[in-house]
Amino acid sequence: SIRSDARLSFARIVRSEWIKLTSLRSTVWSLALIVVLGVGLSLMIASLGSALGGEQAVADPNTVLTATTIGDGFGQLIAAVLGVLVISGEYSTGMIKSTLAAVPGRVSVLVAKSLVLFTLVTAVGFVTVFGSWAATYPIFESQGAAVSLGDDGLAVALAGSAVYLGLVAVFAIGLGTLLRSTAGGLAAALGVLLVLDTAVSLLAIAADWVSDITPYLFSQAGAAMAQLPFSDNSDQFALGTLEPWQGALVALAWTLVAFTLGAIRLKRQDA
Numbered sequence: 461s462i463r464s465d466a467r468l469s470f471a472r473i474v475r476s477e478w479i480k481l482t483s484l485r486s487t488v489w490s491l492a493l494i495v496v497l498g499v500g501l502s503l504m505i506a507s508l509g510s511a512l513g514g515e516q517a518v519a520d521p522n523t524v525l526t527a528t529t530i531g532d533g534f535g536q537l538i539a540a541v542l543g544v545l546v547i548s549g550e551y552s553t554g555m556i557k558s559t560l561a562a563v564p565g566r567v568s569v570l571v572a573k574s575l576v577l578f579t580l581v582t583a584v585g586f587v588t589v590f591g592s593w594a595a596t597y598p599i600f601e602s603q604g605a606a607v608s609l610g611d612d613g614l615a616v617a618l619a620g621s622a623v624y625l626g627l628v629a630v631f632a633i634g635l636g637t638l639l640r641s642t643a644g645g646l647a648a649a650l651g652v653l654l655v656l657d658t659a660v661s662l663l664a665i666a667a668d669w670v671s672d673i674t675p676y677l678f679s680q681a682g683a684a685m686a687q688l689p690f691s692d693n694s695d696q697f698a699l700g701t702l703e704p705w706q707g708a709l710v711a712l713a714w715t716l717v718a719f720t721l722g723a724i725r726l727k728r729q730d731a
Contacts, residue, residue, distance in 0.1 A: 473563055473572040481546065481576055490542045491584045494625070495591065497538075498531030502592035505530050506599040521614060522688060524600060524607040528592045529621045529686050535588065536653060536682065539581050539625045543632025544645035546577055547722075551640045566726050574633050574719060578626040585622030593618060613689050620685035620704055624711060628653070631678070631715045637722030652714075653679050675702045681710035 481487050505527040547570075550556040563569050593609065600606040609615040631652075636645035657679055664671040674680055684707025702710065 468563065470568060470572065473568055474575060477569070477572040477576045481573075481580065486545060487542065487580075490538050491580065494531070494535045494538050494581075494584050495588045497534045498529075498588035499592050499595055501531045501534075502528050502596050503599070506596035521607045521612040524593075524596075524605070525614060525617055525686070525688060527596060528618065529589055531588065531592070532621055532625070532682075532686060535585065535625050536628045536679070537650065539629040540632040540649040540653060541646060542581070543577060543629040544636040544642060544649055546573055547633050547636040548640065548642040548645050552642060567723050570633070570637060570719070570723050570726055574630045577629045577633060581629040582622050582626030585625040586619070589618040589621050617686055617688050617704065620687075620708065621682075623708070624682040624685045627711050627715045628678075628682070631718045634715070634718030634720070634722035637726050638718070640725075652677075675707075676710050678711060678714040681707040681714070683707070685711060 547556075550559060559569055560566055590609075593614075597606055607614055609618075628649075632645065632649040635648045636642075639645045639648060657674075657677055660670060660674055660677060664674070675684065681702065684702040685704050687701075687704060687707075689704055701707075
């Protein structure tokens with residue numbers, strides 16, 4: 461008979477995925493790169509305060525936020541690559557067959573992978589943005605322009621930036637599962653994050669109504685998550701963007717669509 465402590469449970473699946481993910485050198489290096497690039501770029505921008513418009517411009521909380529989250533552009537790309545590789549690597553090596561043989565509940569595997577990666581990437585995102593704020597604070601203070609975490613919703617904006625990186629990773633897992641190809645998954649994920657913005661901007665030149673779509677793009681929704689809350693509705697209309705909480709909902713919707721499509725193919729088609 462099977463011992464009760466040997467029964468398969470979701471917690472054990474999560475533990476297994478945690479061990480697999482954290483034992484990969486690519487995971488460690490990717491997460492470390494997010495931190496190094498994020499903090500390094502923030503320190504560089506803060507040190508070049510004059511390039512941002514001088515002391516008065518740096519004193520603006522938005523300027524401090526921009527300097528602190530400047531590494532997000534690179535961070536989202538690393539998170540996307542990592543997300544695709546987490547699942548496409550198993551397909552390329554054939555390990556996915558062993559994984560699914562051990563865990564017949566296929567969707568449970570995908571949920572566990574996504575949960576583990578979201579937790580890791582979001583945690584690293586928190587370390588990066590709050591570490592960037594702490595590292596740059598003395599520089600801003602020397603300029604007489606320091607902004608504390610409690611001012612103008614700065615801490616919430618930094619948290620939104622970190623959560624967005626986690627959502628990007630899960631979004632990429634969904635695409636990687638759907639396409640079952642490293643090249644295809646990377647092309648799709650990076651296309652949504654980079655190419656789609658450019659394409660919509662070009663189309664907006666010919667058709668004004670296309671510009672109304674821009675705030676609902678994945679990367680634009682992520683940018684909205686990492687901004688200070690609007691003081692009034694006029695600010696929102698002037699900027700042509702979403703409130704942070706609206707951006708979070710849009711980014712979550714993109715993530716859920718990709719995850720659901722990947723889960724459907726994983727469940728219905730053999731590996």
